[in-house]
Amino acid sequence: MPWLPSRRAVLTALPALLVTGCQRRTERRVAPEFELKDPGGSVVRLSQYRGKVVLLNFWATWCGPCVVEIPWFVEFERRYKDQGFAVLGISMDEDGWEAVRPFMSRLKVNYRVLMGDDRVARDYGGVDSLPTTFMIDREGKVARVHVGLTSKRRYENDVVELLDSAGGGAAAGRPAGGAE
Amino acid sequence: MLKRGGTASAKINVQLRGGYHVNSHSPNDEYLIPLRLRWDEGGPLKVLETTYPKPELRDYGFSDKPVSVFTGDFVIVARLQAAADAPTGTGVLAGKLRYQACDAKSCLPPRTIDVRLPYEIR
Numbered sequence: 001m002p003w004l005p006s007r008r009a010v011l012t013a014l015p016a017l018l019v020t021g022c023q024r025r026t027e028r029r030v031a032p033e034f035e036l037k038d039p040g041g042s043v044v045r046l047s048q049y050r051g052k053v054v055l056l057n058f059w060a061t062w063c064g065p066c067v068v069e070i071p072w073f074v075e076f077e078r079r080y081k082d083q084g085f086a087v088l089g090i091s092m093d094e095d096g097w098e099a100v101r102p103f104m105s106r107l108k109v110n111y112r113v114l115m116g117d118d119r120v121a122r123d124y125g126g127v128d129s130l131p132t133t134f135m136i137d138r139e140g141k142v143a144r145v146h147v148g149l150t151s152k153r154r155y156e157n158d159v160v161e162l163l164d165s166a167g168g169g170a171a172a173g174r175p176a177g178g179a180e
Numbered sequence: 181m182l183k184r185g186g187t188a189s190a191k192i193n194v195q196l197r198g199g200y201h202v203n204s205h206s207p208n209d210e211y212l213i214p215l216r217l218r219w220d221e222g223g224p225l226k227v228l229e230t231t232y233p234k235p236e237l238r239d240y241g242f243s244d245k246p247v248s249v250f251t252g253d254f255v256i257v258a259r260l261q262a263a264a265d266a267p268t269g270t271g272v273l274a275g276k277l278r279y280q281a282c283d284a285k286s287c288l289p290p291r292t293i294d295v296r297l298p299y300e301i302r
Contacts, residue, residue, distance in 0.1 A: 041213055061211045063287040064242040092289065104210065129286040148286035149242055 006057070010054040022161055028141035031134060032123035036090065036114035039097055039104070044114055046088075047140065053080075053162040054136040055087045055155065056115065058127045061103045062093070065149035070107050072152040076159055077111040084138065084164050087111035090120060092130060137162050181300045185264040187228065190219065190297055192256040194277075199248040199267070200288075203280045205233030208248045213280035213290050217256055220274045222264035224301060227273075228258040240284055266301045273297040 030056075032117045036042050046054070057073060059066035073087045091113055104113055121127040124134065128147075135144040135158045144158055181186045196202060203212045221226045233254045235244035260273070275297070280290040 004228075060287070060289075062213045064247070064282060064289070065285055065287060067211075068242045094290070099211075129288050132287065149284075164300065 008074070012042060021136075022135065022143040022165075025137070025139075025141070026151055028137065028139075028143055031136045031140055031142045032120075034120045034123065036116065036120060038112055038114055039101055044112065046090075046136075049086055049088070050138075050140050051084065051138050053085045053138055053159060054134075055085075055159065056090065056134040057087065058090045058092060058124070058130055058132045060092045060130050061099050063130040067107070068149060069131055069133075069152075069155075070109065074108065074110050076156065080159055080163065084124060085159060085163060089113040090116040092116045092121065092127070118143075135159075135162060137165075181302060182225075182260065182262040184262055184266050184268070185302055187259060187261045190258045190260060190273075190299075192258065192277075192295060192297070193253065194250070195253050196251060196281070197252060198252075199283045200281045201238065201247075201251045201283075202281045204248040204250055205223045205232040206235065206248060206299040208245065209243075212247075213278070215250060215277070215279045217258070217275055217277045217295065219258070223271065223273060224263045225271075225299060226263065227258050228261050229265050231259070240282075242284075260299070262301050268301050270298065270300045273299055 001093060031046060033046050035045050046056075055073060055076065057066075057069070059070070073089070076085065078089045082122055089109070089111060091100045100113065100115070124132075131146075132147065133146040133150070134142050135146070135157070137143045143162055146154070190267065194297050202215050205214050205216060215232070217230050233256070235248040236251060238249050238251070239246050246273070273296075275295040276292050277295050278290060278292045281288045
């Protein structure tokens with residue numbers, strides 16, 4: 001069944017998340033659980049990542065702005081992985097792994113990529129356009145949503161803020177100035 | 181309007197919302213989804229050729245090379261031929277237009293919309 005995003009769903013389901021800066025902890029909502037497969041066929045659940053800061057990125061191979069962000073995420077995964085951080089990519093490609101696998105190789109993706117479906121898109125508010133990225137804190141709650149191409153610095157500031165606020169000791173991995 | 185056995189050209193006007201572009205019919209990256217108009221087959225009309233406009237090569241911040249796109253209003257032309265033994269009267273040639281649109285910072289999922297081209301054979 002094709003992925004049919006709904007703009008109305010985004011506006012009604014997640015209005016409080018479309019704000020500047022990470023939301024205060026008390027205002028955050030739990031990120032919807034999902035079960036999706038990785039390229040090896042293993043089922044991955046978001047709840048497996050509880051206790052980590054997660055950058056959850058909806059993307060597709062045909063999405064130019066998404067492709068710009070992927071090398072940043074590769075770098076974040078490498079830099080912050082040991083501090084309790086993980087990137088999860090959710091591909092919305094209709095052609096499935098056949099399209100995604102070679103693309104991942106080409107961009108040397110070092111983080112876990114899962115194949116999305118209608119259900120996960122709906123649960124995350126419709127995912128009207130790509131890229132759409134959810135910053136999820138260690139408690140499994142959505143701290144911020146980025147819709148569209150965002151700067152590397154903004155993402156990295158979020159990662160560091162969430163790692164720091166959770167007592168993860170990310171100071172050593174702070175982004176250098178001018179890292180846009 | 182066509183005569184039996186005759187040919188004619190039909191223009192399909194496409195309007196794109198401001199700020200958006202669609203990939204052209206010949207994108208310059210293998211991962212991009214091209215604009216494509218496909219016609220249903222089997223009726224009294226045969227589509228001899230579908231001609232797309234000349235693409236624009238535009239620079240976008242998300243690409244290190246110009247992207248082959250259509251923007252604004254543009255026209256696709258279909259060259260049609262009626263079968264020599266086509267029944268006279270009116271009909272509709274149906275097709276599907278597949279496209280994928282983006283603006284400067286984000287992309288919408290690929291869509292397929294119905295195209296209906298009324299005709300008359302005399």
